[in-house]
Amino acid sequence: MSPQNGHGMTLAEKVLARTSGAERVVPGEIVEGAVDLAMMHEQGAQTVAPFHQMGATEVWDPDRVVIAIDHWVPASTEGAAVLHRILRKFAAETHLPHFYDVGQHGICHQILAENGWVVPGDLAVGTDSHTNMLGAMGAVAAGIGPTEMAAVLALGRLWLKVPSTIQIRVRGTLGRGVTAKDLVLRILGEIKTTGATYKAIEYTGPTIAALSMPERFTICNMTTEMGAKCGMVAPDAKTYAYLDGISKHAMHPLQPDADAVYDRVIDVDVDGMPPMVACPYSPDNVRALPDVVREHVKVDQVFLGSCTNARIEDLREGAALMKGQKVASGVRFIVSPASTKIYEQCLKEGIIETFTEAGAVFTNSSCSACFGGNMGILAPDEVCASSSNRNFPGRMGAKEARIYLLSPAATVAAAIRGELADPRDFM
Amino acid sequence: MEDIIEGRVWTLGRDVDTDQIISGKYLTIIDPNELKKHVFEIALPEFAAQARTGDILIADENFGSGSSREHAPQAMRAIGVAAVVADSFARIFFRNAINLGLPAIEVRGVRAIFETGDVARIEMRRGTVTNLRTGASVPFPPLPPHLMRLLEAGGLVEKVRQELEARKASPGASP
Ligand code: SF4
Numbered sequence: 001m002s003p004q005n006g007h008g009m010t011l012a013e014k015v016l017a018r019t020s021g022a023e024r025v026v027p028g029e030i031v032e033g034a035v036d037l038a039m040m041h042e043q044g045a046q047t048v049a050p051f052h053q054m055g056a057t058e059v060w061d062p063d064r065v066v067i068a069i070d071h072w073v074p075a076s077t078e079g080a081a082v083l084h085r086i087l088r089k090f091a092a093e094t095h096l097p098h099f100y101d102v103g104q105h106g107i108c109h110q111i112l113a114e115n116g117w118v119v120p121g122d123l124a125v126g127t128d129s130h131t132n133m134l135g136a137m138g139a140v141a142a143g144i145g146p147t148e149m150a151a152v153l154a155l156g157r158l159w160l161k162v163p164s165t166i167q168i169r170v171r172g173t174l175g176r177g178v179t180a181k182d183l184v185l186r187i188l189g190e191i192k193t194t195g196a197t198y199k200a201i202e203y204t205g206p207t208i209a210a211l212s213m214p215e216r217f218t219i220c221n222m223t224t225e226m227g228a229k230c231g232m233v234a235p236d237a238k239t240y241a242y243l244d245g246i247s248k249h250a251m252h253p254l255q256p257d258a259d260a261v262y263d264r265v266i267d268v269d270v271d272g273m274p275p276m277v278a279c280p281y282s283p284d285n286v287r288a289l290p291d292v293v294r295e296h297v298k299v300d301q302v303f304l305g306s307c308t309n310a311r312i313e314d315l316r317e318g319a320a321l322m323k324g325q326k327v328a329s330g331v332r333f334i335v336s337p338a339s340t341k342i343y344e345q346c347l348k349e350g351i352i353e354t355f356t357e358a359g360a361v362f363t364n365s366s367c368s369a370c371f372g373g374n375m376g377i378l379a380p381d382e383v384c385a386s387s388s389n390r391n392f393p394g395r396m397g398a399k400e401a402r403i404y405l406l407s408p409a410a411t412v413a414a415a416i417r418g419e420l421a422d423p424r425d426f427m
Numbered sequence: 428m429e430d431i432i433e434g435r436v437w438t439l440g441r442d443v444d445t446d447q448i449i450s451g452k453y454l455t456i457i458d459p460n461e462l463k464k465h466v467f468e469i470a471l472p473e474f475a476a477q478a479r480t481g482d483i484l485i486a487d488e489n490f491g492s493g494s495s496r497e498h499a500p501q502a503m504r505a506i507g508v509a510a511v512v513a514d515s516f517a518r519i520f521f522r523n524a525i526n527l528g529l530p531a532i533e534v535r536g537v538r539a540i541f542e543t544g545d546v547a548r549i550e551m552r553r554g555t556v557t558n559l560r561t562g563a564s565v566p567f568p569p570l571p572p573h574l575m576r577l578l579e580a581g582g583l584v585e586k587v588r589q590e591l592e593a594r595k596a597s598p599g600a601s602p
Binding site: 030042043045046050053054055056071072077078079080082083128129143144145146147148150151154155159193194197198227228229282371372373390392393394395399 | 442444446447450451452454455456457469488489492493494496497498500515516517518519522523526527571573582583584587588590591592
């Protein structure tokens with residue numbers, strides 16, 4: 001379904017036209033886009049060998065490359081220590097100044113967001129699949145592999161197939177105890193993990209307009225679970241206010257055309273929507289949380305963390321529920337802020353104390369328990385309630401372990417009760 | 428890349444994500460020859476020990492979903508997989524495979540005509556996959572020229588290397 005001549009372009013098409021220097025682009029076309037920002041985390045270590053094999057010696061623009069280590073910080077295995085060392089050496093040799101090393105660290109996507117590295121109209125790529133989160137800035141932000149990143153570092157551009165766009169229009173008001181996470185889970189339940197493969201998603205409508213930037217990050221973050229190339233929110237006053245004083249390069253505040261042609265339009269009404277949960281073993285296995293609560297799902301571990309939901313707003317909300325309560329006996333509750341800045345803010349606001357007094361472990365900022373390779377690893381048959389974004393078999397450790405994906409408030413409710421619980425019961 | 432790829436088939440189900448191809452605990456391994464020992468440990472535990480060079484993987488929908496880990500196609504290539512054919516692929520896996528020079532071919536309905544142990548014949552330019560045991564065959568739209576050229580060059584590394592060399596040979600020429 002490519003647009004006819006004279007029809008408008010979607011936001012993703014506008015950005016790809018701009019970055020490839022074309023008047024207009026149509027879905028299906030392969031274009032070469034000039035990259036505005038390239039981000040690498042530990043997987044970037046695998047970029048170094050192909051970069052050299054390509055015969056490259058210089059990075060196209062060191063001011064547009066960010067390295068943010070996050071999966072194993074500080075290094076928790078010898079293998080991770082080697083990855084970090086490869087990256088430090090590469091950054092020194094190729095004169096890459098923007099390295100968020102241990103001490104300034106945070107989850108790579110949060111580092112990009114809170115430091116204004118991605119701005120409206122950008123084409124941003126990262127060696128992590130959740131780079132999609134930065135689409136909340138009105139950018140095309142996509143994950144790529146390390147070999148492809150080597151080509152980007154060498155040439156400053158990459159090939160992209162112009163995706164068609166699914167527009168998701170959201171209306172209605174999120175009720176008490178119902179969050180942006182519940183909304184994106186609900187959308188995932190409809191679109192499914194393959195529903196947007198190779199496509200762009202444009203989130204729009206009054207509910208999206210009413211969301212804060214951190215909430216939009218959460219929504220765009222889980223676009224990845226829908227298989228999409230990118231998920232975007234057109235920039236508005238909130239985007240500009242968020243980036244005020246922090247944006248690292250000039251923006252191109254593009255908007256979709258009113259007569260843009262969409263692959264399809266999905267309407268979502270959130271009025272009366274309950275909190276949601278994604279049950280094992282897929283992020284699209286979504287049910288209303290109250291229905292699952294009735295089945296008394298006991299938990300062994302609870303994780304409040306990850307790039308999806310570990311911003312200061314999430315931790316504040318969690319701490320407000322946690323205050324004066326205790327973590328249920330037999331439950332391990334791990335809380336990990338998304339960046340060192342957020343960690344410091346938690347320290348100032350007494351949030352760390354609230355969690356540790358309740359019996360939680362408040363860790364240094366990293367991906368933490370999210371991916372089963374660092375800490376908080378699950379044993380076979382254990383159950384985890386998590387604010388992260390994936391619950392595939394083996395995601396957080398043993399392949400038999402069962403992971404339930406929830407809002408930050410709902411993870412705290414589970415930690416208090418020792419089984420899945422409705423956060424509204426604690427408000 | 429050969430125009431015709433023939434090999435012994437291993438079948439896989441739908442939604443085989445990258446965690447099931449190379450699990451999170453092996454992500455600090457860089458050497459593909461180490462990685463290959465753990466390939467498909469979760470999705471197909473007997474594969475790593477029994478795989479032979481030239482084997483072909485045939486999967487259902489959404490193969491390679493999940494993270495951007497290039498370890499997955501890298502380990503598959505290292506163990507000698509000649510091609511991966513699936514009803515559909517997740518986006519990053521598809522890109523990573525092609526960029527590494529591992530043919531990833533999307534063929535609607537392919538999983539249904541194969542069982543593990545069959546022999547598959549893939550004709551890249553004609554766009555057909557045939558089960559040589561049963562004779563069943565399904566067509567597919569051949570890869571776009573841009574991606575065929577990438578595979579023919581042997582992957583992205585080789586393609587960029589040629590481009591950088593050409594640039595050095597004639598400085599100032601725009602890409
Ligand atoms: S927090 Fe989890 S999903 Fe996010 S980048 Fe880290 S491992 Fe990936």
